[in-house]
Amino acid sequence: MTEIIYMSGLDRCYVKEFPADVIEIDEDDKWVILDRTAFYPEGGGQPTDTGYFHWEDTKARVVNVKKGNRVKHFVVGDVPRVGTTVLGTIDWDRRYAHMKMHTAQHLLSAVIWEKFRAVTVGNQIHADHSHIDFHPASFSMKDLEPVEKRVNDIIIEDQGIDLLFMSRDKISSFVEQERVDLSRLPSSVTELRTILIGENGEIDTCPCAGTHVMSLKELGQMLITKRKSKGSGKIRIQYELK
Ligand SMILES: [Zn+2]
Structure with a gap:
């Protein structure tokens, strides 16, 4: 191994x-x-x-x-x-850009869930722009203004980010089943690498094997640059970091 x-x-x-x-x-x-x-x-x-x-x-x-x-x-x-x-x-510049984009994805997915109860169903990271697909979703570009503001407030406040290994039982008491479907993870995995953002993970608690920054202020500023309907109640949001 x-x-x-x-x-x-x-x-x-x-x-x-x-x-x-x-x-x-x-x-x-x-x-x-x-x-x-x-x-x-x-x-x-x-x-x-x-x-x-x-x-x-x-x-x-x-x-x-x-x-x-x-x-x-x-x-x-x-x-x-x-x-x-x-x-x-x-190649560090490329990886660090991906790390920041991926961490920003946690924030955007969490805030969209908080405000609209739309689940993240897909995403693609690039170094200069990224997108996330949400479903079921019906929000407009105008609706996304407070979303962008909320994400940037969390960044400015430099809310804490932590990585913990949690038992399956413990994490299921933290996450909402409609948002994070733990049943899709193999039952052999008993300890889940979990990312927690905000005090006690109140902004986001999510099992994740990805790469993340240590401090949210490293993200700079997030801009929502595009909103596109993908049909069947699915909306794609594109974002960048400045
Ligand atoms: Zn992650």
């Missing part, structure tokens, strides 16, 4: 350089499995991290990271041998 460095704490999401040992490779498909990694694999609407592996006098470009049962780093260039210790370096 690969140790996922960013899983164990919010501060660990800021690891951008790490040594690791190569434990398995495929020279034809050019992927590498490490004993530990800080690379985020494509998933949950967040794109893959990119970066490099450095070893001896050479380096390989990490162009994609995928997670099935194991985390596979797809590389361009030489493939390091099994047993090699590599230094992984993440």
Whole structure:
């Protein structure tokens, strides 16, 4: 099993350089499995991290990271041998932009739920803009003005953000079932990595395996830039961070 460095704490999401040992490779498909990694694999609407592996006098470009049962780093260039210790370096500007966008998504999803009881049914993060799909939704662009203000107030107040591992029973007492459907998570998972925003998670309490900032003020200012109806009561909101 690969140790996922960013899983164990919010501060660990800021690891951008790490040594690791190569434990398995495929020279034809050019992927590498490490004993530990800080690379985020494509998933949950967040794109893959990119970066490099450095070893001896050479380096390989990490162009994609995928997670099935194991985390596979797809590389361009030489493939390091099994047993090699590599230094992984993440393209930090890109990852940090994704981290901020993903954390902002928690806020926007929470505020839309609070105001309109619309559930987040999809999302896509990019470094410069992102979107979230809500259902059932009927709000107008005008309705979104107080939403944007509420999100920015939470950021300005620099409300707390925490990462806790919670038992399934404990988290079900925190979250509203209509918003977060815990039954979709495999029953083998008993301890859930949970993100809490606000005092005792009152703004958002959500099981999540993603990357997040340590302080909401790092988000700057959120702008809702577009609202688009996707039919069947679904609305897409696009946002940016300035
Ligand atoms: Zn998250």
